[in-house]
Amino acid sequence: MAEHMNTPLPHWEKSGNVMWVSCRSCREWFPCAAELVSQNKIELVCPHCAACFKPADAADTMNP
Ligand SMILES: [Zn+2]
Numbered sequence: 001m002a003e004h005m006n007t008p009l010p011h012w013e014k015s016g017n018v019m020w021v022s023c024r025s026c027r028e029w030f031p032c033a034a035e036l037v038s039q040n041k042i043e044l045v046c047p048h049c050a051a052c053f054k055p056a057d058a059a060d061t062m063n064p
Contacts (some may be wrong), residue, residue: 018031018032019038020063021060022058026049030048038053042055
């Protein structure tokens with residue numbers, strides 16, 4: 001039984017197409033793939049407080 005390191009590496013590091021999102025709960029900033037933010041289909045999970053919210057509900061967003 002092979003054991004794989006199945007770490008979900010974020011692709012934004014390579015693409016550089018990143019948007020910064022401010023958590024609606026704790027207002028901390030974290031990066032997210034810009035295409036995911038613009039689609040607004042997914043829920044973001046704040047790495048600081050684990051809050052889930054749609055990109056449209058983010059406290060703020062910015063392009064670096
Ligand atoms: Zn948060």
